[in-house]
Amino acid sequence: MRLARLHGLEDLSVDEVAPRPVRPGTVRIDIEYCGVCGSDLHEYKHGPAPIRAEDREHRIPESEWDDHLPMPMGHEIVGTVTEIGDGVDRVVTGDRVTLCLILPCDDCRYCADGEYHLCERITGPVATPGFADSIVVPASTTVVVPEAVSARHAALTEPLSVALHGVRQSGLRAGDTTVIFGAGAIGLGIVGLAAAAGARDIVVSEPRAARREAALAMGADAVVDPTETDPVTFVRERTDGGADITIEAVGRSETLTQAIRSGAYGSTTAVLGVFVEEATIHPNDVMQAERTVVGSFAFRGGHQRDRGEFPAVLEMLADGRLDPEPMISDVHPLSEIETAFEVLLDPEQDAVKLLIES
Ligand SMILES: [Zn+2]
Ligand SMILES: [Zn+2]
Known part of the structure; x- marks a missing residue:
């Protein structure tokens, strides 16, 4: 073979x-x-x-x-x-x-x-x-x-399960405004899943044009090219001061800071990007605004494979909630x-x- x-x-x-x-x-x-x-x-x-x-x-x-x-x-x-x-x-x-x-x-x-x-x-x-x-x-x-x-x-199924785990870790609820930094496979999966979960006004920040287009096709309401427009300002203007949920799916210091700062006071940022280098944030962005930063790694596997994200993703693919x-x-x-x-x-x-x- x-x-x-x-x-x-x-x-x-x-x-x-x-x-x-x-x-x-x-x-x-x-x-x-x-x-x-x-x-x-x-x-x-x-x-x-x-x-x-x-x-x-x-x-x-x-x-x-x-x-x-x-x-x-x-x-x-x-x-x-x-x-x-x-x-x-x-x-x-x-x-x-x-x-x-x-x-x-x-x-x-x-x-x-x-x-x-x-x-x-x-x-x-x-x-x-x-x-x-x-x-x-x-x-x-x-x-x-x-x-x-x-x-x-x-x-x-596997990358979508990583994305679903991230959505769950973020605590996203129906009606939440949501920003996603990075429209690679995981970021795009999160767009589709956040839309299916009832997120409101999904914004995606992504420098590559084809990925921004894919994000719109997956259900994003707006996309921004961060090399031309400051995504933090863009999101704050759209969402009355910041989004409820923000997602970092890139793995860079700059996008981590943007993800935290584009969230409203009391918002949650889920970190899914894999970082090659250390990132720097200003802790006051978390402290003063009472924001939460939460990690998300892989998905519930092992003996949880029949109760974790895999069967949920397959069911959403089967009934068409996720395309x-x-x-x-x-x-x-x-x-x-x-x-x-x-x-x-x-x-x-x-x-x-x-x-x-x-
Ligand atoms: Zn993989
Ligand atoms: Zn063990």
Whole structure:
């Protein structure tokens, strides 16, 4: 079968490898689509994220290439179950599934409290071999996709679950004015989910034109180019002094400050951006205005996968409350995966989310 692997920096190739055998408790999935995640791009450009040795025993068995090259990638997976190991009763052959790949240690205080996404020894989806023809995974990671959801949209379940977790962490209620900084895949997901949740006057600040357009298509009421218009002034004028909920989905010092300052007194700012560098804020912006800054990481996975964001997102995709089509810029065949990565890394091309079709 084909498996895309990273052989070095900016060196991704589709290799011919032997399929893994299905063992007790595991299933084989023939992959239809796998979305390219920001973390995949980061590893392509800067190398594999360091993997803590003590985590290895919790990793999915197929990830044994781990922290040495060639390294497989791709975790935003949707496909069809084609083979079932002994003892599996969660799915049957022919089920379309997506994968919820937060694997908890089951041994720390957060796992004891059911907060598996906060697990001290969490094993995330790094080095999952999803850009491939098929994958063998523990059956426990599978989540069945409702028939009404297309494979294309089901491939977005994971990033949309990250977005939904952010909306929940922000405490957004129907009628709240909302500002989102950054219209990448997560920011756009938040736009769609905030609109579905009844947010009022959703404003998006985003420098790239195609992403501003996608934000409007996802349900934003107004967009602003922060290179031309100060988003804080823009939001304060529209919302009688500031929004109720503000979201940082960029990961930069400047946008964190803008997110806090565009909120009304007593507002909440949820931080979803991944910061490469430290950020500076003026604490008086929080103190004097009695604002709240709250973090949001991943989604409720592990043993919560059937009660967390995954089933909620799939239900909203099924009944049409959430239409993620504007998030998908293009679909590339597995054979042209490196082109897809180059397109995403080229700011001129303005792509948001690309799917790889196996
Ligand atoms: Zn992802
Ligand atoms: Zn744990």
